[in-house]
Amino acid sequence: xxxxxxxxxxxxxxxxxxxxKKVLGGVYKSYTFRVTIQGFLTLWVVTTCxxxxxxxxxxxxxxxxxxxxQTKQNLPYEEARAKVxxxxxxxxxxxxxxxxxxxxxxxxxxxxxxxxxxxRTPVSQQITKxxxxxxxxxxxxxxxxxxxxxxxxxxxxxxxxxxxxNVMTAFASISYGIPDFVIAFMILLIGGIQLxxxxxxxxxxxxxxxLKAGFNPDYIQSLFKHALLPVTTYxxxxxxxxxxxxxxxxxxxxxxxxxxVAHARGLSQxxxxxxxxxxxxxxxxxxxxxxxxxxILSGSIIIETIFIYPGLGKYLFEMIGRRDYTTIQxxxxxxxxxxxxxxxxxxxxxGVLDPRVRVGGK
Amino acid sequence: MKRYLLLLxxxxxxxxxxxxxxxxxxxxxxxxxxxxxxxxxWPYTLPPDHHLNGFDASGxxxxxxxxxxxxxxxxxxxxxxxxxxxVPMLATEWGFTDDNTAYYIKLREDAHWSDGxxxxxxxxxxxxxxARITNYFSVFSAGYVSxxxxxxxxxxxxxxxxxxxxxxxxAILKSxxxxxxxxxxLPQRALDLIASGAASDSEEWTALKxxxxxxxxxxxxxxxxxxxxxxxxxxxxxxxxxxxxSIFSDSVKFGEIRLWxxxxxxTTPLVLSGDIAHSTNVYPPxxxxxxxxxxxxLLIMPRxxxxxxxxxxxxxxxxxxxxxxxxxxxxxxxxxAFLTNGxxxxxxxxxxxxxxxxxxxxxxxADIDALNHYELNRDKAAELLQSVGFSKNSDGKxxxxxxxxxxxxxxxxxxxxxxxxxxxxxxxQMNQFGFDITPVSTPWQQTAQDIRDGxxxxxxxxxxxxxxxxxxxxxxxxxRFNYVGLTDGQKGMDFPMExxxxxxxxxxxxxxxxxxxxxxxxxxxxxAGEIAKIINDLMPFIxxxxxxxxxxxNENLLSGAPADDDPILQNPSADHFIVxxxxxxxxAPAN
Numbered sequence: 001x002x003x004x005x006x007x008x009x010x011x012x013x014x015x016x017x018x019x020x021k022k023v024l025g026g027v028y029k030s031y032t033f034r035v036t037i038q039g040f041l042t043l044w045v046v047t048t049c050x051x052x053x054x055x056x057x058x059x060x061x062x063x064x065x066x067x068x069x070q071t072k073q074n075l076p077y078e079e080a081r082a083k084v085x086x087x088x089x090x091x092x093x094x095x096x097x098x099x100x101x102x103x104x105x106x107x108x109x110x111x112x113x114x115x116x117x118x119x120r121t122p123v124s125q126q127i128t129k130x131x132x133x134x135x136x137x138x139x140x141x142x143x144x145x146x147x148x149x150x151x152x153x154x155x156x157x158x159x160x161x162x163x164x165x166n167v168m169t170a171f172a173s174i175s176y177g178i179p180d181f182v183i184a185f186m187i188l189l190i191g192g193i194q195l196x197x198x199x200x201x202x203x204x205x206x207x208x209x210x211l212k213a214g215f216n217p218d219y220i221q222s223l224f225k226h227a228l229l230p231v232t233t234y235x236x237x238x239x240x241x242x243x244x245x246x247x248x249x250x251x252x253x254x255x256x257x258x259x260x261v262a263h264a265r266g267l268s269q270x271x272x273x274x275x276x277x278x279x280x281x282x283x284x285x286x287x288x289x290x291x292x293x294x295x296i297l298s299g300s301i302i303i304e305t306i307f308i309y310p311g312l313g314k315y316l317f318e319m320i321g322r323r324d325y326t327t328i329q330x331x332x333x334x335x336x337x338x339x340x341x342x343x344x345x346x347x348x349x350x351g352v353l354d355p356r357v358r359v360g361g362k
Numbered sequence: 363m364k365r366y367l368l369l370l371x372x373x374x375x376x377x378x379x380x381x382x383x384x385x386x387x388x389x390x391x392x393x394x395x396x397x398x399x400x401x402x403x404w405p406y407t408l409p410p411d412h413h414l415n416g417f418d419a420s421g422x423x424x425x426x427x428x429x430x431x432x433x434x435x436x437x438x439x440x441x442x443x444x445x446x447x448x449v450p451m452l453a454t455e456w457g458f459t460d461d462n463t464a465y466y467i468k469l470r471e472d473a474h475w476s477d478g479x480x481x482x483x484x485x486x487x488x489x490x491x492x493a494r495i496t497n498y499f500s501v502f503s504a505g506y507v508s509x510x511x512x513x514x515x516x517x518x519x520x521x522x523x524x525x526x527x528x529x530x531x532x533a534i535l536k537s538x539x540x541x542x543x544x545x546x547x548l549p550q551r552a553l554d555l556i557a558s559g560a561a562s563d564s565e566e567w568t569a570l571k572x573x574x575x576x577x578x579x580x581x582x583x584x585x586x587x588x589x590x591x592x593x594x595x596x597x598x599x600x601x602x603x604x605x606x607x608s609i610f611s612d613s614v615k616f617g618e619i620r621l622w623x624x625x626x627x628x629t630t631p632l633v634l635s636g637d638i639a640h641s642t643n644v645y646p647p648x649x650x651x652x653x654x655x656x657x658x659x660l661l662i663m664p665r666x667x668x669x670x671x672x673x674x675x676x677x678x679x680x681x682x683x684x685x686x687x688x689x690x691x692x693x694x695x696x697x698x699a700f701l702t703n704g705x706x707x708x709x710x711x712x713x714x715x716x717x718x719x720x721x722x723x724x725x726x727x728a729d730i731d732a733l734n735h736y737e738l739n740r741d742k743a744a745e746l747l748q749s750v751g752f753s754k755n756s757d758g759k760x761x762x763x764x765x766x767x768x769x770x771x772x773x774x775x776x777x778x779x780x781x782x783x784x785x786x787x788x789x790x791q792m793n794q795f796g797f798d799i800t801p802v803s804t805p806w807q808q809t810a811q812d813i814r815d816g817x818x819x820x821x822x823x824x825x826x827x828x829x830x831x832x833x834x835x836x837x838x839x840x841x842r843f844n845y846v847g848l849t850d851g852q853k854g855m856d857f858p859m860e861x862x863x864x865x866x867x868x869x870x871x872x873x874x875x876x877x878x879x880x881x882x883x884x885x886x887x888x889x890a891g892e893i894a895k896i897i898n899d900l901m902p903f904i905x906x907x908x909x910x911x912x913x914x915x916n917e918n919l920l921s922g923a924p925a926d927d928d929p930i931l932q933n934p935s936a937d938h939f940i941v942x943x944x945x946x947x948x949x950a951p952a953n
Contacts, residue, residue: 058811065419067810070842077847079503087419087575118411118420120576125410188631201637204628205598308624310408310597318407 035347039340046336047107047329051100054328060092061116061323090116090325103329112330117322123330127312131297131334133206134304134311137227138296141234146289148235149242154278156243157250168243175240181302184233188306203229206310230307234300242285250281283353290346294339395604395617398951400944401639401919403622403629404430406600409592414582416489416540417496418575422582425600429642430621432941434602435538436585436610438467441937443664443830444929446723448535449942452481452585452609456535458881459519462526465534469516475541475583476605483512488542488549490520495552495571497562499537506530528886529831529878536936541583548574587611587945588619599623615950633658639919642935645912646779647704653914661923664719664934665911666828668710669702669784671904672813672821672839675856679768680820684746686901690736691743692795693788699907702784706912710905711735714894715836717826717908719932721894724832729891733898740795760796769798770819775806784906785822813843816853825905828934832890833878840902846871857902870896911935922949 059067062084069080106113112123152172156165192200207213208222253259254277262272297312304314312331319327406412406425415421422431432440438453448456455468473481490510493499501507501520507530508523520534542549551570560567582589587610588602602619605611622629622638630649632638634656645653650660671689673680680686695709711718713736714725721730747753747760752768755761760768774785782803789801799820804812812818823843826835841847843854859871870893877889911934915923922943924930930939943949 058805058807063811064807077842077849079500081849082497082503084419085497115411118407121410129408129410185631189634192631193634199637200631200635201622204632204637205596205623207596207598209596209598209601305624306627308598308622308628 031351032348035344039344042340043333043336047104047333048100050329050332050336051103052096054323054325055096055099057323059323061088061090061325062092064321064323065117088116089114089120103326107333112333113326115319115324115327117319117324118327123327126315126327127330127334130310130312130315133309134313135296136223137230137304137309137311138234138300139293140227141231141238142289142292142296144231145235145239146242146285146292149239150246150282150285152239153243153246153248154250154273154281156247157254157281158273160247160251165247169247172240172243172247175236175238176244177240178237180233180237180300181306183236184229184303184306187229187233204308226309230300230303230309233303233307245285245288246281249284250277253277253281256280279353283350286349286353287346290342290349291339294342295335297335297338394606396615398616399618399620400616400949401620401622401637402430402940403624403632403638403641403643404600405625406595406621406623408597409595412592412595414544414579414592415575415577416538417492417498422538425595428936429938429941430602430619431538433586433588433619433944434582434584434590435540436473436608437536437538438469439535440942441532441536441830441933442930443932443934443937446830451945452539453535456531458526458531462881463522465520465522465526465531466513467518467520467534469518470609471516473585473609474607475543475585476589476607477543477583478607479541479543479583481539481541481585482515483518484515485542486510486518486539487512487553488545489537489540491549491552491556492540492545492574493537494556495567496574497571499533501530501533501537504529504533506533525879526881527879528881528883529833532830539585541585544579544581544583545574545577548577584608587614597623610945613947614944615947616944619944633914633916636916636919638914639916640940641914642911642938644780645914647706650704650706650912650914657918659915659917659923661911661913661915661931662706662926663911663913663931663938664717664828665909666717666934667824667826667838668707668908669698669781669822669906670825670839671785671788671906672818672823672843672855673857673903674816674819674821675858676816676853677770677819678766679750679752679762680770682750683900684750685752685768686904687736688743688746689792690901690904691739691746693791693904693906694738695907696738697791698784698787701787702780702907703909703912706910707780707907708910709907712894713898713901713905715825715840715897715905716832716890716894717835719908720830720832720835723830724835724887725891725894726887729887729894732895736901743795754796758796759798767798768796769800771800771802772820772822773802773804773809773812773818774822775809776803777806780909781822781824788822788904788906813839814848814852814854816856822906825903826908828936831878832886832893833874833876836874836877836890836893836897840897841871841874855902863896868896917952919952920949921952 065084065087066077066080069083070077103113112127114120114122115126118126152168156168156172159165188200191197192203203226205226206223207219207226211219211222213219259272259276262276267276300311301313301317303309304311305317308314316328316331319331404425404427407420411420412425413421416423416435422435426434436452438456439448439451441448450470452469452473453467454470456466458465467486469481469483469486471480475481487510490499490501494502494510497503505523506527507520509521511519511521513519520530522530548570552574555566555570581591584605585608587604587608589605590600590602594601594603599620599622602621604614604617622632626643626645626649629638629641629643630645633641633653654660671693673686675681690713699707699709708718712721712730712733714721714733716724751763752760755765755767772785772789774782776782786801789799792799809821810823813821813823823839825838827838829835837847839855840857840859844857844859845853846859848854860867860869862868873889873893877893878886880886917923924939924943930942933939940949
């Protein structure tokens with residue numbers, strides 16, 4: 001018995017449906033689509049967890065302010081509570097789920113909410129105020145330490161066993177092992193106080209307060225001058241990691257067969273170093289760099305605090321102390337988004353740099 | 363691409379190097395301003411958080427603090443702790459009315475705001491109207507004052523809601539007066555609302571309160587010789603600038619007050635480098651030593667609190683008086699003080715809930731003589747424990763008749779170097795004596811929360827307070843961290859405040875609340891003496907030591923600091939000497 005032919009209209013619908021399925025299937029199988037969806041899911045999970053966890057911290061914004069009034073103004077609890085009541089647009093007794101739904105509703109409209117403790121300033125306004133400083137200083141520090149680390153690491157591997165390698169490995173190990181805040185204090189106390197190489201007060205903060213902001217040489221100079229200490233600290237604290245990773249990766253690459261073949265083919269040393277060794281050795285570092293780019297946004301809390309640098313990290317630290325939930329959430333969300341996006345970019349970039357790792361060979 | 367990258371790096375390095383050796387252009391100073399810059403520090407916030415509203419939590423109180431607000435917005439008077447007297451500032455006269463139903467202040471008639479307009483009684487009435495709506499001044503939140511009335515252009519009367527009070531007097535004389543003109547029509551609307559008899563929980567009251575706290579004055583009208591705008595607030599420091607119209611403009615010696623941002627970690631190198639001449643931050647003993655080594659003088663002043671060992675009365679055996687007394691005897695409080703804050707702390711002497719420095723003025727001599735000093739005496743401690751059935755077991759631990767060892771967890775705030783040092787020393791001393799105490803460090807917010815929740819066995823928090831009144835000093839921690847001072851069912855220490863004592867039922871909570879009521883100092887001394895003796899006997903907490911403020915003062919930059927034995931150094935931060943000495947010109951640039 002032959003197949004019963006479908007009515008024409010149904011046949012057309014089936015054809016359309018299979019087309020849609022095919023397109024959807026294609027979209028779903030798309031690597032970019034999947035990592036993007038994963039990114040959104042990650043952000044939702046991070047946002048939800050953050051929302052829950054910061055409310056589980058001891059004290060809330062109102063309690064912190066009551067403590068402050070009790071301590072600084074010596075007020076009895078009831079007086080302090082009465083004084084704080086109404087200062088903040090926040091109800092600590094509101095059900096958790098209600099607070100969560102309100103927050104997610106605002107977020108769906110692109111609204112990060114208003115700061116609880118700082119006069120109801122929009123969180124997005126706060127972030128855009130402090131973020132550029134962090135991007136500038138930490139971004140510059142990351143760029144410099146990455147470039148220096150990669151170059152030095154490759155050289156250490158190439159001349160491995162030499163005095164240069166031994167000295168630089170020792171330096172990298174020390175740099176990697178000393179916490180950034182110790183380096184910051186050493187720079188200030190040794191360079192600024194003991195040796196008096198620079199005057200500490202001239203380098204603290206984001207820019208000389210006596211200069212008018214604007215695109216003029218004095219102001220730009222001051223920006224770089226004031227970023228010098230945080231950037232130096234960041235570079236000294238992180239360059240060792242890049243150097244050691246690059247050295248290890250380069251040594252491993254130097255032992256590959258294709259390098260031996262390249263040598264056998266009589267290729268120039270320069271071409272082997274930059275075209276073969278360097279490119280392949282840098283692959284593992286690219287992922288780390290992409291992730292580090294994401295972490296730039298959270299700044300470096302301690303470095304920014306020590307140098308009174310007006311970045312997002314220092315601001316986050318202050319807001320955690322005040323339990324300003326909306327601001328903390330906003331900064332965490334932006335930071336998480338940056339990490340997720342940079343991870344996605346790292347995945348995609350890795351696929352471009354090394355076709356072997358592309359999922360499904362696509 | 364690589365070439366561009368290298369160019370970028372080179373550009374950055376060159377610019378950084380150029381910046382290193384460049385100098386900033388100076389900004390012109392105000393005309394006729396005195397020369398010199400006072401270099402201090404205060405952890406202010408940045409705009410838009412930072413604003414000029416004196417009736418909102420993130421306004422002037424937060425950003426100028428109790429010290430610097432007083433040189434921008436003057437108070438009626440300045441309190442001297444050593445003599446218990448007030449020095450005139452904005453007011454020329456003050457006092458209780460003859461019938462003691464009110465308090466009055468009379469303003470100087472030559473005082474002006476920074477815009478040149480006169481400071482009058484209308485400004486005082488407006489200030490208190492705004493403060494009443496926002497519940498921002500303690501004279502209202504504590505219920506001392508029911509109304510504020512203008513008598514004439516320069517005289518204001520504060521009508522007491524109940525008994526006249528010296529506590530209310532201090533609150534009135536210490537509160538900064540704001541310019542009515544800075545707040546638009548809000549003061550008048552506040553006065554109208556109060557006159558209408560509206561309740562403080564009514565919708566219109568709440569709406570006006572919100573409007574007042576959200577109001578952002580465009581400019582700060584100062585009564586003091588310094589003022590500032592938000593343009594003077596940078597991430598590095600903020601600058602208070604001299605203005606010519608204050609009654610103190612001719613006497614001050616600085617054209618600018620520069621306040622560096624940041625707390626201890628940020629200000630330490632700045633003090634050492636001479637960028638900060640005076641700081642009120644708290645520095646650990648090692649840093650204090652570094653300051654001294656660098657030739658920076660350390661001014662020792664009261665901080666009016668210290669760490670106390672807190673007991674949870676629901677935990678056996680700390681609900682037994684003799685056990686608490688034994689602990690008071692066995693801890694070496696001088697050692698505790700040294701480990702808490704180096705030379706910037708002293709062991710507690712009188713052990714009665716009042717600061718040692720205040721005891722002579724707040725108690726009668728007979729009551730002072732009756733106090734047990736609990737001087738270090740471990741034999742006495744052992745004797746007390748034995749008197750309630752404890753003895754040492756084979757492990758050398760103190761145990762009761764059932765063999766239950768005196769054991770507990772001692773929670774302390776990890777971030778507070780002074781409190782954690784005091785706690786760990788107390789643990790060591792108790793364990794050496796034969797207790798089994800385990801130190802547990804937690805984030806400070808968690809420690810505070812646990813104390814309030816009664817979720818602790820032993821802990822540490824502050825005792826006493828920066829107030830010259832006994833009721834305030836007794837407040838912490840026996841009320842602050844006890845069920846009587848907490849809400850929502852929190853138990854805190856759970857020390858019973860109503861109990862039979864020497865055959866009489868007493869309410870210790872009410873006794874403390876009433877201790878400083880009225881105007882008769884002798885009566886207040888008697889009340890305080892009764893409370894002090896009860897606390898001294900029951901030892902509801904152990905006041906381990908009293909922390910002193912050790913403030914760096916760079917004499918290469920500043921002159922005019924008081925000598926170490928000057929009575930004004932008895933003033934704590936709330937009445938800091940630099941307020942008076944800056945205004946009257948005693949403090950000046952060195953050289």
